[in-house]
Amino acid sequence: MSDARGGVLRRSRKDADTGPRASFRELLPYLFEHRAALVAVAFLSLASAAAGLAQPLLAGQVVGIVEAGGTLGMLVWVLVGLVVVGAILGGIQHYLLQRIGTAVVFSARRSLVRRMLRLPISEFDRRRTGDLVSRVGSDTTLLYAVITQGLLDALGSAILFVGSLIGMLLVDAVLLGLTLAVIVIALASGILLSSRIRPASLQQQERVGAVAAAVERAIGAIRTVRAANATERETDAIIVEAEAAKRAGYKVAKISAMVVPIAGIAMQVAFLVVIGVGGFRVASGAISIASLVTFILFLFMLIIPLGSVFGAVNSINQALGALGRIQEITNLPGETDEDAAIEPAAPVSTSAAIRFDDVRFTYAVPPVSPEGTNPPISGGSSVQSVTNATDSAAGTPEPEIREVLKGVTFEVPRGSRVALVGPSGAGKSTVFALIERFYDPDAGVVRLDGRDVRGMPRDELRAQIGYVEQDAPVLAGSLRDNLKLASPEATDAQCIQVLRDVNLGAVLDRDPAGLDAPVGEDGIMLSGGERQRLAIARALLAAPPILLLDESTSSLDGMNEQLLREAIDAVAHDRTLLVIAHRLSTVVDSDIIVVLEHGEVVGIGTHSELVSSTPLYRELAKHQLLV
Structure with missing residues (x-):
């Protein structure tokens, strides 16, 4: 085992103990994408602070003038102007932070989706679909919270908050009690005003749910998407949903920006009330003017960080944990990342379309875990086996290692x-x-x-192969969406014809929407046989030179099976078919039958030859190959 792989395994064991977690430094690249907006926020923060700090100074002068019996003149209007300017600047700053947070979430989702749909199939075998979806939805959303809840000044705000409370207590305990009452009133007002944000926030969460649903749709049919060379289109479709979620987030930011100035003005009004009470205490001799001014300065420094201190530390911790889960996926190698290091065997001259030369393959069946990890669908890799075995050293039960293919050799003539x-x-x-x-x-x-x-580009390889899986997955959407997954340029006439070829004309005719008729989540609006025929129609529409049919008639009755066989026969001319069959009627007309048992080829020949030469085949044929 190489040192690099050993490092990966050691890190996996550590993550199993503590969970993935990123450092604050790893969050910075997401922020630096929006450094211009961050600079603007910093500038607005300084300007808002300057306007705010000027207010207690002027307030002190107001108290002094009132105490001396003088005329206020324009001083009151200047003070009101500073209050309004400070509130407006605060609202703009809040809006920009909301935009930055929403844009950071979009960037994280985009990079995560682009990597996730390109992961090796073995990663989907051992990971839970719901967990992957939650990384795109919930985990990325936590990055939004860390931006909008005081990331830029959380530490400074905490110091100001604690220091202000201590200072206010030392100056005047009575005014401190009044200040705390004002804070409670302000918070109640903020909660009341924030009710306007709820409908917009609900829409935003619905958009986020749409992103998660789109990701789960693609991952649930990842083999079909890959085989159809539709990875890029599925990725783009998910990104479209993510962009809609981003726009919904911007709408929330706009509403929040309208609410924040109102809340700010309410807080400043309460601030002026404190000034009035403090002036009364000065007049009564309870405190001096200097003490009042000092208290007001502390009060102002308390109000500034009030909104960012609460929950800032917790949100940062959650965001860094979520970022660790995101980077756990984005740091994984993609399906093609290691292809350049593969040295393919030299080409050979052959009349075979497909040829297996002494092929061996092993995968590990992971143990059932409390977390409900998915078992491999049809295989894994040697690296997967080593990783699982290493995890067992950290306390996870050791997986079962199984050699699936043991020196398989056969040819499929063109x-x-x-x-x-x-x-x-x-x-x-x-x-x-x-x-x-x-x-x-x-x-x-x-x-x-x-x-x-291994020496062919995957897109080129898969463009030559039509693949119909045993479970025949149907993607949520319409009949047209499913048919054109591998054939985006197909016409409606071609789609209709291939549906009728596989005896799905009734499905087409029973809904006025025709090709736009919805099939439901996982094809729930279709029967099992209809789902299987739709998957076959999708492969037939692409008309590749090679067709792989994995038990493609298992859900069909005798009549539909015969109709489907006729349709396949019609398009199979000059094409190569490799069929996994469980019915004798599918097998007897084959040019060659390959019999497998325990990962080894135990017989090759025609039906009549194998009946006389291969006991296993003879037994299978006796039971109509129903195994």
Whole structure:
């Protein structure tokens, strides 16, 4: 094991104990993207502070003039002007901070989504979909809180707050009690005014939920998205939802910016009330004018950080924990990041469209955990096995290591129909996963037209293959959305024709929306057989030279199976079909049948040849291959 991998494993063990957590320094790049706005906020803070600090000075002069029996003149208007200017500057500053926080969340979501949809399939095998979705939704939202709840001046505000309370207590305990009462009234007023923000905040959360739903939709069908070369389009669709969430956040910021000045003015009015009471105490001889001015200065320094101190420390801690979870994903290598280091085998001259040469593949089945970690869908990798084994040293039960393919060798001649049969767990679906490069073999070579698939760009490889999964996932949206996933340029006429070819004309006709008819979440508005036929129609519409059909007729009755076989026969001319079959009717017409058992090829031939030569196949055929 290399030192680099050892470092990753040691860090994984530490994270398992303490959870991912980022440092404050790792938050800075997100802020530096908006440094111009941050400079503007800093400038407004200084200007607002200057306007505010001038107020107690003028207030002291007002008290002095009143005490001496003089005329105030324009001094009152200057003081009122400073109050209004300070409130306006505070509102603008608040709005900019809200915009920065919203933009930081958008940047984090964009980078996280771009990385997440490009992770190796093995990462989706071992991670929970809901956990990944929460990183895009809830965790990124916490970054917003840390920006808007006093990140820039949290420490200074805390010092001012505590120091002001101590100073006020030393100057006059009576005025301190009055000040605390004023603070309570101001907070109550702020809560009342903030009720206007609730509808806008609800809309913002709905948009955030839409982002999470879009991510879960793509991740739930990640194999189909990858096989259809639709990763970029799905990524762009999610980013569109994220942009809508950003706009909803800006709306909240605008409403907040209107509320904040009103709250600021209310606080300043309360501040003037304290001045009046303090003046009365001066007149009664309870305190001196100098003490009153000092107290007012402390009061002002108390009001400034009041909004940022509460919850600032907690929000920073939460945000750094959330940032650690975000970076845990963004720091993972993508599906193609390590391809440059792979040395593919030299091309060979062959008439085979697909060829397996002594292919071996191993994955680890993770133990069931309290957190509900997903088990691998159809395989993993050697690195996955090592990682899980290392986690077991930290207290996690050791996973089961299973060699799925054990030196598998066979060919699929170009333009032929080849069936893979065998008991459950024989490695049939893993064969498809290796062809699509969802995983790479531990040993041996998988070839497409004589080329090692590890030396082919993944987009080029997958553009030549139509893949229909066993579970036939249907993406939320319309019939058209599902059909055009791998064929975005297909016409409506082509979509309608392929639906009728797979006997889905009734689904098309029963809804006036036609191709725009919704299929529901996970295709809930379709039957199991309809979902399977829709997935097959999607692959047929793309018309690739190679079709991989994983038990594609398992949910169909006899009539629909026959209609579907006729449709596949019609498009299979001059194309290569590799079929995982469980029905004898699907197998008997195949040019070649490959029999797998416990990850090994135990027979290759036609139906009649295998019935006489291969006991396993003979037993499977006897039971109509229903395994």
